[in-house]
Amino acid sequence: MDIVVEKGPTQFGPGPIVGEFNAVGIPAKIDKGKVAIQKTVTAVEKGEPISADLGIMLAKLDINPIEIGIILAGALEDGYVLMADELEIDADAVRDDIIRAVSGSFNLACNITYLTTQTLPSLIAKGKGNALAVAVGAGVINDETAGIILSKVRTQALGLAGRLDSDALDEEVIAALNASASAPVESVTSADASSADEEAGGETAPDEEEEEEEEAGFGGLGDLFG
Template structure:
């Protein structure tokens, strides 16, 4: 039985496709439907430095993918995704970066007529660049109200000549092109990508990178807080955990009166403040001359520090006594706390 002859150009094409698959970390199948030749060449030229790209018949692409399944396990699954006019794309970028770059390299394309509108097409009111002429009637014919004003054609009001999903007529397509309204965007559409044995579909790759980055930052912060709170020691958490423990130990030492080189100044300051608070509620006859001077100095300092707040409150300034009563209430301490303060001060 005579074997069918395989054309040399088919062998060459499969060999080139295999090289693209073999030489790159990421392999993708893409669609180039509806991309005019000029736009496709522009896109290929723009992306050439970052990826290899080859349009071929789907049967040849399938042969190339299936022949590489031993070297790149799972890559043959891309054959199930092939659709439309297909191409193989190889790159060393990860699939997420590839998807983002392809989506950012789309080009506007005018309507030809007969297509469905991808969205509501609006024509804004305002001046055009056209001089008076047949264009007025052409625009009016497709539902775009035009008139002549000061020697130029104007659009009298904003209109939507075609809604999303409705067919764009040939006459409307010509009018939109003249107004430089291009309702379509053309680009290389990624249908699927392979990397390290995994297949990624567009739904997997359509990620808001800014939101994803913020989620990572928030997650790292929450993880750090949890690790520090639970004293989970790692190279990253060791310093915050030790710093937190030192603050807690110092706070315990101050509140329990344990004297050491770090806590002594704080304990004395605390005792000094409690002593002044106690002296402030005692009769003046019970205080010696030095204590009376200290109490008077503290009382004089408090209104000065409170002056900005009092100036901002007209009601308190008018009554005069309200603010002082509030301060007195805040300064009151229990007799037990006051005696503890004197004990800490005088031993």
């Protein structure tokens, strides 16, 4: 509805307020020692915005904005009485429920391999991962599995090398063991220490001399790989 300022006297005495009323489109003048509105005017038409200055002057005339609405006490639907607290909607709770429902539906669709625009990328990624795992386990060599299998074989080879006497290892393998900083490296170090103790103790037992002669013809673990 329109905001109308009626013609007539106000409670204000003479002063700058006369100019303030006129500045916002409310004609005013001094009449009998009081500020009076000269004529009835529509200060604001329905739907029009209210400027800050006009809002201040309207408030001085006790024209204040109010919020009009309905306080719902209850509702009747198909014979059912719904109380106000039952009709209150928690927007955040509804949003969380929707998110959980969407997430649960997505997981279910993926688990039963239900193809949709939303699930297809995840299902393809899952299938690719499963296929890669099977190929690696079966030792199938291709562009995707070669790096993984070689890394796995290298780890197993280093683990085996760590169980051998250090005299059976070449410098490259020993360097790789040291770089890996794994438990097998400690066993190699212990073997080196025991060999050094035996050499410092003097002559080697006959059985050990025979083993050393046999190992002399073995060029190290590197010979196993050509």
